[in-house]
Amino acid sequence: MRAVVFDLDDTLVGSGLVWDQIWRDYHRRHGGSGGDIGALLGGADWTEFLADSCGTDPGQVYAECTAAALTALAEGRIRLVDGALDLLAAASLWVPVAVASAAPHRYVHAAVTALGLTGHVTAVVADEDVTAAKPEPDAYLLAAELLGQDPAACLAVEDSATGIRAAHAAGLTVLAIPNRTRPPGPDILGLAAHRAGTATAALPVLTRIIAHGEVSV
Structure with a gap:
């Protein structure tokens, strides 16, 4: 492997449940109706969902929810996943590293900076970039x-x-650290060449992949 690309939310930073609460708060505050907000963590378009459900402008949804996430970050409610910094740092010693996230640009860049990831990351891709x-x-x-x-x-x-589907579709080899709140199904995990239960457990796996090529886990 000549480079590593990390997802951000719930791979490097424990933020999924914070986003979930932000969406629920917006939905309640603006009188939303219907739909499974929990499904948003599975990849639904949260801006479109909340705008349709609440009858508000998508730009307003995006701005309010992004601001709430930035507040959560500033208040320390979004923290690094245990072992994630070691994993990122180890990768960056060997090869260039990027972060690829579906979250808003302002939030992604703020999280990378606030949580001390900047020195290990060469490139950052966020929602508005694609x-x-x-x-x-x-x-x-x-x-x-x-x-x-x-x-x-x-x-x-x-x-x-x-994320696993996206990376696989792009042609990358995937190391999956399955989300514990909403774990991918067996069919999705089958797209990942490598798996580890935690970021800490992923460290030796990642090191072997980078240093020695493909390995079975």
Whole structure:
């Protein structure tokens, strides 16, 4: 592997449940009706969902929810996943590293900076940087391009069904650290060449993949 591309939310930072609460708060505050908000963590378009459900402008949804996420970050309610910084740092010692996220640009860049990831990351891709969000491959294709690598030479580290599908569709090899709140199904996990239960457990796996090529886990 010549590069590694990490997902952000719930792969590097424990933020999924914070976003879930932000969406629920917006839905309640604006009198939303119907729909499964929990499904948004599985990859639904939260801006479109909340705008339709609440009868509000998509731009308002995006701005309010992004602001709430930035507040949560500033208040310390979004923290690094245990072992994630070691995993990121180890990867960056060997190869260039990118972050590819479907979250808003302001939030992604703020999280990378506030949580001390900047020195390990060469490129960052966020929602506004691509036409189609995960599970489409655009974010991973752009990340590979920014790192100057063919997608087939890159490793993706992902937790969600949406992200695993996106990375696989882009042609990256996938190391899955399955989301514990909403774990991907067996069919999705089958797209991942490698798996680990936690970021800490993923460290030796990632090191072997980068140093020695493909390994079975």
